[in-house]
Amino acid sequence: MAEIAPDKLPAEPDADAPSEMKTLADRVFARLQDDIVQGLLPPGSKLGETELANRYGVSRGPLREAIRRLESRKLVERVPHAGARVALLKESDLVEIYRVREALEGMAARLAAENMTDAEIAGLTELLAQHERQPGVQDDTEYFQREGDVDFHYRVIQGSHNATLIDLLIGEMYHRVRMYRYQVATAANRPQKALAEHRRILEAIESRDGEMAELLMRRHISRARQTLESRALEEKNSETTDIHD
Amino acid sequence: MAEIAPDKLPAEPDADAPSEMKTLADRVFARLQDDIVQGLLPPGSKLGETELANRYGVSRGPLREAIRRLESRKLVERVPHAGARVALLKESDLVEIYRVREALEGMAARLAAENMTDAEIAGLTELLAQHERQPGVQDDTEYFQREGDVDFHYRVIQGSHNATLIDLLIGEMYHRVRMYRYQVATAANRPQKALAEHRRILEAIESRDGEMAELLMRRHISRARQTLESRALEEKNSETTDIHD
DNA sequence: AAAGGCTGGATTGTCGACAATCCCGTGCCA
């Protein structure tokens, strides 16, 4: 087997100054997660250890560790001697997740209203202003948020200042939901309404009204779930007559 | 370094018929988790890879995988080039966990009231009857529940029939709480009250009253947290005058 | 004597090879 340009990942500690060099397994993990979440490795596809090891230019050791970590995040499923595949999640799974998010993020919103610093609230206000200027939102076609601290929900969760809660929501559920978004390319099909709800939640947080923040957040996520369920339903209906589009 | 009786784990596929043989890493993981939760490996102690590999009679490969899995369960902490140590959790962490449990197990109780089968409810009734006959409960000294399906909370969680919720509560928080129980040897210092509360929760589930079940479960956990906090507080007070006992 | 740098030892991270297991296609047999 010839050397087929193993698409090295940034290993040399050259000019990535503030970035961290970490360990090999860490980089492979980050890279693999991106490739999975963004759909480059489609759900259900096999993750051959040898293949991926060559692809990322590392040995099977670090790669196995990366896969193991992705498994704990429920992004891949592994069966003992058969290999690992990218997890594919059914609508029923996603609905379950949304029901749990309703409880958890509702709690996070309440804690955020109680615990967020004034600086954090100011930053969140600025963030929503940016979102409003987004082109897709203006014409009501899409309201897409990139990963991390430019995501409204992400920031509210962090604002709870409860490490356990943050870990559950970010480490355990966040990326799965994001993966699904990429899967069905569903850019949240009610952009302006969603943004308006975000704004009202922020108002509750600003006035330190925990109960209100929780109520609004629960409602917000509940609505998202309902649109999800209804869309899944009509898909199932049209499914019997034709193969979409 | 001589062969010092490497305390083999049950590797031979002889007479453990219904048991699972799984993979080596699986067995090491289960074994290590027990040793940690039960305090055989005290919190903060170092987990040398070579040492443990010899101790369990396996190579470092499977052992690393086991440690990685325990890390994702927050039972051990690992820093890149320094090694892994048994996680030690402060009371503040535990209080956080209890606050999240309040939301999550409350939801689980509600779902359990809605979704549990009659057979499951009957089994749960029988379980509580057994708990009542426990000696430690009779004289109000301790109410200790072993791990797994002989634990009331464990069964209610399972009864929710929500895989995501089960995974969060069991896979992510359950064992940490159990570890702490072993750490401080605190055999839930209000046995009869706790059992009585369990019984009332069961009654709500039996009558399929989800709201009531949620309310009672939240109250139950909230009380547990309060006793926890007050005990931690008086510990901190006596700490300034003498070294306990 | 204290601070700082350096070397030795030990531990973790990584690698390549071997062994065990499973999947699948082939051929035999009813």
Next chain:
DNA sequence: TGGCACGGGATTGTCGACAATCCAGCCTTT
């Protein structure tokens, strides 16, 4: 013709060794 046993091939699980990194103690220097 259908079903079942059996290998061949490939993939995963496991192992031992090498390389990189970190930590502790000693020595040097001011």
